[in-house]
Amino acid sequence: MKTTTITPYGTEEGKKEQVRRMFDAISGRYDLLNRLLSLGVDVWWRRRAVAQLRDLGPKNILDVATGTGDFALEALRLKPEKIVGVDISEGMLALGRKKTAGKPITMLSGDSENLPFADGAFDAVTVGFGVRNFENLERGLSEIARVLRPGGKAVVLEPSAPTVFPLKQLFTWYFHAVLPRIGKLLSRDHAAYTYLPQSVRAFPNGQEFLDICLRSGFASGVYRPLTFGICSMYVLTK
Numbered sequence: 001m002k003t004t005t006i007t008p009y010g011t012e013e014g015k016k017e018q019v020r021r022m023f024d025a026i027s028g029r030y031d032l033l034n035r036l037l038s039l040g041v042d043v044w045w046r047r048r049a050v051a052q053l054r055d056l057g058p059k060n061i062l063d064v065a066t067g068t069g070d071f072a073l074e075a076l077r078l079k080p081e082k083i084v085g086v087d088i089s090e091g092m093l094a095l096g097r098k099k100t101a102g103k104p105i106t107m108l109s110g111d112s113e114n115l116p117f118a119d120g121a122f123d124a125v126t127v128g129f130g131v132r133n134f135e136n137l138e139r140g141l142s143e144i145a146r147v148l149r150p151g152g153k154a155v156v157l158e159p160s161a162p163t164v165f166p167l168k169q170l171f172t173w174y175f176h177a178v179l180p181r182i183g184k185l186l187s188r189d190h191a192a193y194t195y196l197p198q199s200v201r202a203f204p205n206g207q208e209f210l211d212i213c214l215r216s217g218f219a220s221g222v223y224r225p226l227t228f229g230i231c232s233m234y235v236l237t238k
Contacts, residue, residue, distance in 0.1 A: 006202045008195040015135040016111070020088045022195065023067070026187040027091030031068055033186055033193075037179055045231050046074040046128060049155040052235045053078055056153055058123035062086065064112050064144060065130020069096035072105050075126060084122075086110040113140045117147045125154040132158055132203045138216050145217030145238055154218070154236040158209075159200045162229035171230065175200070205232060 007015045008022040026033070034042055049071075053061075059081045063072040066085030075083055083105045087093050096107045110116055113136055125144050134140035144154050161175070162168050175197045183193025204212060210221045213236050221236040 023089035024091035071128040120149040141216035
């Protein structure tokens with residue numbers, strides 16, 4: 001799987017451990033960088049994604065690769081009974097627990113490719129910009145499908161590249177020339193924001209990703225580009 005060939009630090013250490021180390025290193029500036037580098041539009045992307053679950057009326061929601069909990073907090077709009085966020089980075093979880101304190105959100109340390117939940121435990125799953133970081137993409141997607149109940153839905157957001165002139169050229173310049181420099185300046189981890197454009201370029205996008213989802217246990221799925229294709233939203237049904 002080509003996603004496993006792109007790693008943050010390019011060492012012999014496994015991708016999962018490198019991703020954990022990277023997010024621990026940038027956790028203190030992660031939210032600031034997210035807003036700055038996306039010009040705040042990432043908030044709207046999550047809102048659009050959560051809206052895809054409204055008709056489902058989910059009571060139990062799992063947020064995979066929850067990070068600091070932004071997607072989990074957005075999912076509160078659905079008024080579920082509980083939300084569980086899972087992430088491998090303790091640095092990100094520490095911030096997430098502060099942000100979600102007093103809310104029906106539980107933040108757990110866990111591996112997205114080996115989820116500690118029973119089959120069919122959740123009505124819905126959200127994943128915001130985390131699937132690209134899986135060490136084994138199909139295993140991670142299979143785990144998401146496994147913990148969903150029949151008829152449940154998963155919504156996945158991933159950055160992607162626009163294909164229309166001149167947005168394609170502007171995006172390529174910004175993503176590969178500007179973003180890594182800003183990331184290095186503010187996070188002091190150059191590898192993290194060099195890894196981002198490299199991993200986006202290598203990630204299967206659109207129908208290719210949907211085909212992998214269908215092989216991994218989902219019955220159907222749709223793909224929608226957001227903000228001229230800068231972000232891709234996948235709505236998957238088990």
